[in-house]
Amino acid sequence: TFPRRIALLGSTGSIGRQTLDVVRCFPEYFEVVALAAHSNLSLLAQQVEEFAPTLVACFAETPAIREEAQRSLVEARGRERRPAPRLAFGLAGLLEAATLPQVDLVVVATSGLVALEPVMAAIQAGKTIALANKETLVMAGHLVMEAARRAGVAILPIDSEHSALWQCLRGEDGTEVRRLILTASGGPFRRTPLTELSSVTVAQALAHPTWRMGPKITVDSATLMNKGLEVIEAHWLFSVPYERIEVVIQPESIIHSMVEFVDGSIKMQASLPSMHLPILDALSYPLRLEAGTRGLIRPLDWAQVAQLHFETLDVVRFPCYRLAREAAEHGGTYPCALVGADEEAVALFLAGQIGLLDIARLIEAVLERHTTMAQAQPDIPAILQTRDWARQTARELAASLGVVR
Ligand code: NDP
Ligand code: MG
Numbered sequence: 001t002f003p004r005r006i007a008l009l010g011s012t013g014s015i016g017r018q019t020l021d022v023v024r025c026f027p028e029y030f031e032v033v034a035l036a037a038h039s040n041l042s043l044l045a046q047q048v049e050e051f052a053p054t055l056v057a058c059f060a061e062t063p064a065i066r067e068e069a070q071r072s073l074v075e076a077r078g079r080e081r082r083p084a085p086r087l088a089f090g091l092a093g094l095l096e097a098a099t100l101p102q103v104d105l106v107v108v109a110t111s112g113l114v115a116l117e118p119v120m121a122a123i124q125a126g127k128t129i130a131l132a133n134k135e136t137l138v139m140a141g142h143l144v145m146e147a148a149r150r151a152g153v154a155i156l157p158i159d160s161e162h163s164a165l166w167q168c169l170r171g172e173d174g175t176e177v178r179r180l181i182l183t184a185s186g187g188p189f190r191r192t193p194l195t196e197l198s199s200v201t202v203a204q205a206l207a208h209p210t211w212r213m214g215p216k217i218t219v220d221s222a223t224l225m226n227k228g229l230e231v232i233e234a235h236w237l238f239s240v241p242y243e244r245i246e247v248v249i250q251p252e253s254i255i256h257s258m259v260e261f262v263d264g265s266i267k268m269q270a271s272l273p274s275m276h277l278p279i280l281d282a283l284s285y286p287l288r289l290e291a292g293t294r295g296l297i298r299p300l301d302w303a304q305v306a307q308l309h310f311e312t313l314d315v316v317r318f319p320c321y322r323l324a325r326e327a328a329e330h331g332g333t334y335p336c337a338l339v340g341a342d343e344e345a346v347a348l349f350l351a352g353q354i355g356l357l358d359i360a361r362l363i364e365a366v367l368e369r370h371t372t373m374a375q376a377q378p379d380i381p382a383i384l385q386t387r388d389w390a391r392q393t394a395r396e397l398a399a400s401l402g403v404v405r
Contacts, residue, residue: 001104003027004283007034007055007097007127009118010109012043014214015132015158015275019107020047022280025296026289034097036110039065041072048085049076055100056085057093059114065089091117098122105283108133109158111216113343113387116140120380123147130282132158134233135343139336140383141236155237156282161230162237163278164256164269169238172261180240181258181266182230183250184313185210187222189356190251194317198357202350210253210273219346220320223359224313228324232335235328242328247321249311254300272298319360327367332376333386334367340390341366348398358403365397366390 006023010016016037023030036057037044048056058069069087077084088096091114098106098118106122108115109132116136122129124147131137137144148155157163161182169177188207189197205222206215213221220226231245253273260266271277276296280289291297315322320342327338345359354362373389375382398404 002029003031004029005031005033005102005104006283007036007100007103007106007122008032008109009036009057009094009097009107009115010111010133011035011047012037012040013109013111014212015109015279016107018275019109019279019283020051021296022276022283023051025291025294026280026284029289030283033103034100036094036097038110041065041068044069045072045076048073049080052080052082053085054102055088055097057088057097059090059094061089061093094118095121098127099125103127105130107158107279107283108136111214113139113339113391116144116380116383119144120147123151123153126151126153128153129155130158130279131155132279134159134229135339137236138229138232138339139387140378140380141232141335142377143380143383145236145239156285157233157237158275158278158282159230159233160273160275160278161257162234163281165234165238165259167269167281168257168259168267172259174238176262177238177240177259178244178262178264179260180234180238180245181260182227182234182245182247183253183255183257184224184227184247185221185253186249186251186311186313187224189222189317190249190311197317198355200356202352205349205356209251211275215350216343216346219349219359220342223320223356224318225320225324225342225359225363227313228321228328229339231325232328242325247313249309249313251309251311252305254305254308270300272300274298319357320363323360323363323367330374333374333378333382334370336378336383336386337367337370337374337390338363340387341394344391344394344398348395348404353405354398354403355405358398361403362394362398362401365401366393369393369397 032051034055039060105128107130258268327334341363345362348354
């Protein structure tokens with residue numbers, strides 16, 4: 001039923017802002033009930049003014065943030081003469097936004113590793129989940145999918161590759177799938193001489209050839225860790241074993257992924273690289289809305305797209321991809337240790353403290369040390385413990401391995 005009432009976690013980020021573009025374009029279909037972010041109060045205030053949510057959650061909860069939130073969000077309310085939204089803070093605020101009774105659908109667009117508990121709470125509250133944050137499924141895919149199955153709740157992918165796979169699989173019998181083939185652009189360093197990779201700059205890593213995204217996923221796309229995480233995400237979303245999930249480089253980012261069936265037929269999903277389409281698809285499913293006529297999505301220009309290219313992925317060039325596949329094979333707490341270590345390694349790289357190739361070195365060192373504490377069937381507390389252990393171990397190892405500049 002429409003309008004669908006939405007809680008948007010991570011509203012000030014790249015996916016969050018594009019989700020609000022979709023809502024703005026289709027006000028008769030979508031209504032924003034709750035917004036949540038970390039600490040960007042100036043943008044939150046603009047969003048409050050425009051969308052008039054009933055609840056705003058702010059993860060940061062220092063006295064200064066609380067005071068500033070009261071001031072700026074009340075001011076935003078005053079201009080529009082609407083009732084002020086309720087303010088909530090910390091993890092409790094995210095949980096409240098994710099479980100608000102009047103919410104139908106929770107869009108999970110926070111970066112980092114904070115979304116696991118809000119997602120589990122939203123599932124238990126019976127909310128449909130539109131999931132952009134892949135880290136949640138990498139950490140605890142078995143628990144999230146099992147909880148969703150039990151609660152009868154749908155987990156709808158926003159990640160473009162998974163949206164593509166989902167679109168290709170509609171109306172198909174899952175038993176007839178031979179392979180999932182995820183596409184990857186290859187990032188900014190697809191052709192960089194191997195000897196230069198150790199000295200690339202942060203600015204070069206952030207200059208993605210086809211997508212504009214937040215900093216963490218952009219660095220993950222430069223190391224191809226992102227594609228490794230997406231293999232794990234696809235495994236959980238579509239319950240396809242790892243040996244039947246492959247990756248191919250598609251530098252133009254026009255083909256977003258493919259499904260090969262047992263008869264040899266391959267379906268591909270194509271569109272210009274823009275997240276508006278996968279976001280819209282998750283929000284409006286099972287409807288497809290007229291996005292072209294409203295100017296939200298540009299049509300493919302066949303003359304411009306004239307030639308598509310495909311290449312195999314070079315695992316030597318991208319050790320992070322190999323580490324992700326190895327963690328996936330180990331299963332249990334390994335993928336969680338992988339994303340925990342990656343979170344810290346990427347933060348150190350973005351701060352200019354380690355080089356690009358040190359990211360994989362650091363993650364590998366953390367995974368080697370994980371052996372003694374690894375668990376095969378972790379519950380949520382074990383997952384959260386692994387997450388925090390991996391982050392801390394990565395920070396400690398960065399100092400002791402001498403990779404820090
Ligand atoms: P951004 O860095 O642009 O935005 C992150 C958002 O999360 C911001 O709104 C930020 O708030 C919020 N946030 C961060 N930490 C917390 C926290 N502890 N509590 C509450 N909110 C928090 O990231 P992206 O939008 O690029 O990515 C978001 C997720 O979507 C990632 O998991 C990414 O992998 C995934 N994704 C993104 C794609 C893209 O095109 N951008 C494509 C596919 C997947 P604040 O602004 O206040 O700091
Ligand atoms: Mg993706």
